[in-house]
Every structure is written in C-alpha cells, then in structure tokens.
Amino acid sequence: xxxxxxxxxxxxxxxxxxxxxxxxxxxxxxxxxxxxxxxxxxxxxxxxxxxxxxxxxxxxxxxxxxxxxxxxxxxxxxxxxxxxxxxxxxxxxxxxxxxxxxxxxxxxxxxxxxxxxxx
Amino acid sequence: xxxxxxxxxxxxxxxxxxxxxxxxxxxxxxxxxxxxxxxxxxxxxxxxxxxxxxxxxxxxxxxxxxxxxxxxxxxxxxxxxxxxxxxxxxxxxxxxxxxxxxxxxxxxxxxxxxxxxxxxxxxxxxxxxxxxxxx
Numbered sequence: 001x002x003x004x005x006x007x008x009x010x011x012x013x014x015x016x017x018x019x020x021x022x023x024x025x026x027x028x029x030x031x032x033x034x035x036x037x038x039x040x041x042x043x044x045x046x047x048x049x050x051x052x053x054x055x056x057x058x059x060x061x062x063x064x065x066x067x068x069x070x071x072x073x074x075x076x077x078x079x080x081x082x083x084x085x086x087x088x089x090x091x092x093x094x095x096x097x098x099x100x101x102x103x104x105x106x107x108x109x110x111x112x113x114x115x116x117x118x119x
Numbered sequence: 120x121x122x123x124x125x126x127x128x129x130x131x132x133x134x135x136x137x138x139x140x141x142x143x144x145x146x147x148x149x150x151x152x153x154x155x156x157x158x159x160x161x162x163x164x165x166x167x168x169x170x171x172x173x174x175x176x177x178x179x180x181x182x183x184x185x186x187x188x189x190x191x192x193x194x195x196x197x198x199x200x201x202x203x204x205x206x207x208x209x210x211x212x213x214x215x216x217x218x219x220x221x222x223x224x225x226x227x228x229x230x231x232x233x234x235x236x237x238x239x240x241x242x243x244x245x246x247x248x249x250x251x252x253x254x
Contacts, residue, residue, distance in 0.1 A: 020138075023131040054138065054156055056163040057225060085156035093160065093225035 050081025173197025
C-alpha cells in the first residue's frame with residue numbers, strides 16, 4: 001500500500017492516517033494532497049492522526065509542509081486526533097508544528113475549518 | 120543483559136522494524152504509554168540518523184538491569200563518515216543535512232542517557248538508555 005486515501009467532501013479534503021507512516025508514504029501523501037487541493041479547489045484539509053502511536057520529526061515536518069503548501073493554494077489545514085503522549089513527546093523533542101492548526105477530534109476540526117473558510 | 124534484539128537499518132522501511140522492536144521491549148518491561156511513546160520516538164529518530172548520516176547500519180536493543188531497575192538500551196551503529204564534533208551534533212538546532220535539527224538533540228531529551236562514541240576505523244555508536252522508573 002503506497003497511497004493514503006483522500007476523501008473529498010464538500011469544500012474539504014479528509015485524510016485518515018491509519019497505517020504505519022513510512023517515509024515514502026508520507027512523501028506521497030504530501031504530493032497527492034497538494035495535487036488534490038489544486039484539482040478540487042478544496043478550501044480545507046483535515047488530517048486525522050488518531051491511529052498513530054508515534055509521530056517523529058520527519059512526519060511532523062511532512063505535516064508542516066502540507067499545511068504550508070495548502071496555504072499557498074488557498075486552503076487551510078487542521079490536524080486532529082493527536083494522542084496526548086504524542087503531543088507531549090513532540091513538545092519535549094522541540095517540534096513546534098508552526099503554522100499547523102489543531103483540533104481534538106474530527107468534529108471539532110471540521111467546525112474549525114468551516115470557521116476559517118468563512119472568515 | 121537480559122535479552123537482545125538485532126535490527127538491520129538499510130532502508131526507511133527498516134525504521135518500522137526498529138519501532139516495533141522497541142515497542143515490544145517497552146511493553147514487556149511494563150513501560151507506561153508516555154514513556155513507551157518517548158523511547159519509540161527516540162529510536163526512530165536515532166534510526167533515521169543512522170540511515171541518513173551513517174549511511175545505514177544496525178540497532179542492537181537489549182533489556183538491561185542496574186541497581187534493581189530495568190531499562191532498555193539501544194545501540195545504533197553505523198560505518199558512515201562519523202560525527203566530527205559530537206558536542207555540536209547534540210546541540211539543539213544543529214543539523215548537517217536533510218534534518219530538522221532535532222534528530223540527536225531532540226532524541227536526547229526523550230531518553231535518560233544518550234552517548235555517542237566514535238568507532239574505528241569508521242562510524243559511530245549512539246547509545247540511548249531509557250529506565251523503567253525514569254524519575
């Protein structure tokens with residue numbers, strides 16, 4: 001499996017990462033999402049990482065890149081479902097996830113994206 | 120030493136094996152979810168360091184015991200060009216290529232001990248130790 005499915009719902013793209021994120025998969029996701037934002041004119045990207053038990057600095061950087069690229073293509077990115085131990089580990093490691101908005105779960109993430117799109 | 124595991128690190132996919140190996144060791148010792156997350160994350164960071172900077176190598180993972188405390192010891196060895204300035208490499212924000220500047224310095228904060236020794240004729244061994252009762 002070399003691709004993570006991207007769902008197009010209304011003005012949003014939804015991605016649920018449920019498999020082990022090896023590096024190639026992360027790079028593919030970055031490319032696929034950027035293309036889909038451009039193709040679908042999506043205004044928001046929601047990435048659910050509730051299934052990930054660790055997030056290392058590489059994956060964090062990919063998420064940061066996705067957020068930056070989406071922003072340039074006029075879309076907002078919200079990261080949802082981060083497990084508390086993952087959040088603590090990232091902070092201790094010194095990963096800041098600059099420019100990435102977060103929400104606790106998918107519901108709240110969609111609310112946040114819709115609010116950002118309306119503003 | 121109570122048990123040892125050996126994982127080759129030649130491709131990015133091997134980092135998943137590194138993670139799973141450390142996950143099993145952490146579970147077998149009864150690490151809590153936070154400490155398990157810390158040591159697994161550190162292992163992946165160090166494994167990636169071995170892959171990118173050390174041109175590949177291996178991880179030797181062992182359960183160790185000291186003063187009635189059990190711990191996980193992870194030795195990452197490579198035969199790459201080595202690290203010219205070890206103190207500098209452990210400094211936050213320092214990176215030489217492809218990194219975020221968090222690899223070694225970031226991993227250091229996730230474990231109890233992190234040491235780097237040069238190997239002859241080439242390469243380094245990065246040793247990380249995480250104790251069961253870390254505080």
